[in-house]
């Protein structure tokens with residue numbers, strides 16, 4: 001049985017990507033939550049991960065004695081044994097890998113100003129961020145363009161028609177857009193709503209909202225859980 005080590009569901013956007021991918025494709029796994037803490041070298045979080053292997057971050061996928069770290073490597077490993085991780089058509093697959101790679105290495109402004117927080121409603125912080133941070137506006141414009149191009153080429157409702165890792169990869173972005181109530185065009189909004197309604201995404205969000213594990217260092221905008 002595969003084992004997936006993840007962080008707090010309310011905050012861990014990278015964990016969410018692998019978890020949603022596996023759940024949506026019906027790939028069986030046991031999950032192990034490693035609670036976020038300070039991330040200091042001697043923290044509980046780092047010690048727990050060190051005992052398993054990898055780079056000291058979540059998610060981590062463990063298949064017997066094999067430890068796979070980093071979401072892209074996890075997606076590629078699962079692709080070798082399961083259909084549906086990437087689109088079947090090679091052109092669409094190349095494009096899906098491109099958009100995921102861009103997400104993986106980019107959108108720094110959106111990620112740092114709008115950290116994922118499933119349970120919070122931060123529309124007011126979102127309005128300030130939107131007004132003051134041109135780089136966040138640029139990130140969202142680029143994301144909308146990526147989405148619209150893929151939706152136009154493949155007909156929706158998901159980026160490459162049917163579900164693929166690309167949708168799991170952008171699921172935390174859909175949550176950020178919702179938490180911070182950032183403005184979005186019609187087509188992008190419909191896509192984000194579709195992603196949020198996926199069974200796997202809805203159940204991650206439900207479990208995240210039930211966590212009630214307020215981690216102050218992940219909370220630039222709140223003093224406590226509402």
Ligand SMILES: N[C@@H](CCC(=O)N[C@@H](CS)C(=O)NCC(=O)O)C(=O)O
Nearest residue numbers: 012013014039057058059070071072
């Ligand atoms: N590039 C990595 C990023 C993983 C990552 O940054 N995970 C965060 C949690 S969402 C983490 O473990 N942070 C701990 C740290 O930065 O020390 C991936 O794609 O898996």
